[in-house]
Amino acid sequence: MAHPTPDDLALVALGEDPDAGTTAHVAECLACVAEVDALRHVVDVGRSLGPDDALVAPDPRVWRRVLAEVGGAPTLAQGGSTAGTTDATPDELAARRDRSRRGRRWRTAAVAAAAALVVGLGGGFLLRGVLTPGPSSDSAIQLNALPGWPGANGTAAVEDGPGGQRTLVVSMAMPAGTPVDGTFEVWVSDTKAEDMVPMGSMTGDSGRFPIPASMDLETHPVVDVSLEPPGDTDPHHSDVSVVRGRLRV
Incomplete structure (x- = not known):
């Protein structure tokens, strides 16, 4: 075998x-x-x-x-x-x-x-010191760079709010001088990246995205940040993933 x-x-x-x-x-x-x-x-x-x-x-x-x-x-x-x-x-x-x-x-x-x-982690274990401070949560996970984006990094976490409302909090950082032409969009998906659900576009290097009550993060535990082209009107994933990580659910 x-x-x-x-x-x-x-x-x-x-x-x-x-x-x-x-x-x-x-x-x-x-x-x-x-x-x-x-x-x-x-x-x-x-x-x-x-x-x-x-x-x-x-x-x-x-x-x-x-x-x-x-x-x-x-x-x-x-x-x-x-x-x-x-x-x-x-x-x-x-x-x-x-x-x-x-x-x-x-x-x-x-x-x-x-x-x-x-x-x-962007070339070293001291990454957390250069990331935009994220939520203090045991659920926070690292978002790792995909091939073609060396040095990119990020974090993602699920925050529990009043009335059972959950929020996906995502932050990321790009190496200085990296050309970025487009908009970063956050997705959650199954582990095969076959069913990708858009959560919304990031503003700057971070974003907060309400998680629908009907969404099961156990079946969609992967957080993916894609680069969508300028003026993109296609609702589908661009197939250009920058960072990705798996939530602890």
């Missing part, structure tokens, strides 16, 4: 659904479920950092070890000898190779998730 690629597992951990086959496989494969859960921990840690968190450069040996393990290069055991050179039966050697392949696959997926998170 072929497992999804590390990149696909990283996308699942980030809240995306690469394709129906990957989703179905992860739902049934205990090994992939475990890897996605571990990757989500990486993502959650990254998203939990705030403007007061400082990045500390690790010792160069740490990075060399990461590169060696991801690339499959042999690591040295204590004393300078290459690990794994002791006598072993063919079955034991095969088991070691299988464990090594699984380990490299997990590490590659972890690096992919971390890299995707950094790109989605």
